[in-house]
Amino acid sequence: MFLEIISIAVLGFIALVLSVQFFQIALGGYAPIIPTKSKVIKRVMKEMSPKDGCAVYELGCGNAGFLRAAENKFPNIKKLVGIEYFFLPYLIGKIQVSLRDSKIKILKKDVLRFNMNEADIIYCFLNKPMMAKLKEKFKKECKAGTQIISYQFGLPDLEPEKVIDLEGGRKNKIYFYTI
Numbered sequence: 001m002f003l004e005i006i007s008i009a010v011l012g013f014i015a016l017v018l019s020v021q022f023f024q025i026a027l028g029g030y031a032p033i034i035p036t037k038s039k040v041i042k043r044v045m046k047e048m049s050p051k052d053g054c055a056v057y058e059l060g061c062g063n064a065g066f067l068r069a070a071e072n073k074f075p076n077i078k079k080l081v082g083i084e085y086f087f088l089p090y091l092i093g094k095i096q097v098s099l100r101d102s103k104i105k106i107l108k109k110d111v112l113r114f115n116m117n118e119a120d121i122i123y124c125f126l127n128k129p130m131m132a133k134l135k136e137k138f139k140k141e142c143k144a145g146t147q148i149i150s151y152q153f154g155l156p157d158l159e160p161e162k163v164i165d166l167e168g169g170r171k172n173k174i175y176f177y178t179i
């Protein structure tokens with residue numbers, strides 16, 4: 001009986017968290033929880049050349065797939081930080097990172113309320129409204145020379161330095177900017 005009550009409470013809690021997140025994503029303009037495919041991450045890694053001691057951020061990091069790949073490929077990166085707002089992907093990311101010897105830190109925060117002044121490279125896979133809001137933040141907070149890499153969604157009215165057009169549809173592009 002006691003176990004049944006605990007199980008119902010846990011399932012109820014999970015259902016509540018998922019419903020809140022569903023409505024935030026559907027109505028609040030938050031980007032949905034979809035991971036970047038590994039072949040896209042590999043392509044981004046090919047294009048990156050992080051300087052020694054630099055700081056790399058993933059905004060809306062989910063399970064931090066980009067940061068884990070960057071840490072594997074570039075041991076010269078000093079700081080790797082993931083920002084994730086929603087509890088479930090945050091928890092999954094934390095667990096995945098804790099299973100390896102890693103410098104990656106995952107913070108449970110809203111990217112729009114997080115200061116990015118320390119970042120040298122920022123990776124995002126978010127959505128159109130978020131990129132419009134982030135453009136202003138990047139301009140205000142990022143130091144000169146910060147590289148922004150965004151999958152699928154560019155920064156509105158800002159000419160990218162480079163765009164990689166991947167096969168598989170109109171949206172399948174990687175945008176590169178330097179602030």
Ligand SMILES: C[S@@+](CC[C@H](N)C(=O)[O-])C[C@H]1O[C@@H](n2cnc3c(N)ncnc32)[C@H](O)[C@@H]1O
Nearest residue numbers: 030031034035036060061062084085110111125
């Ligand atoms: C499309 S997924 C990308 C996940 C991961 N970056 C990747 O490329 O595999 C977008 C992620 O951003 C998170 N997210 C959406 N809005 C956010 C916000 N305002 N602040 C922090 N994270 C957010 C979502 O929960 C989700 O995990």
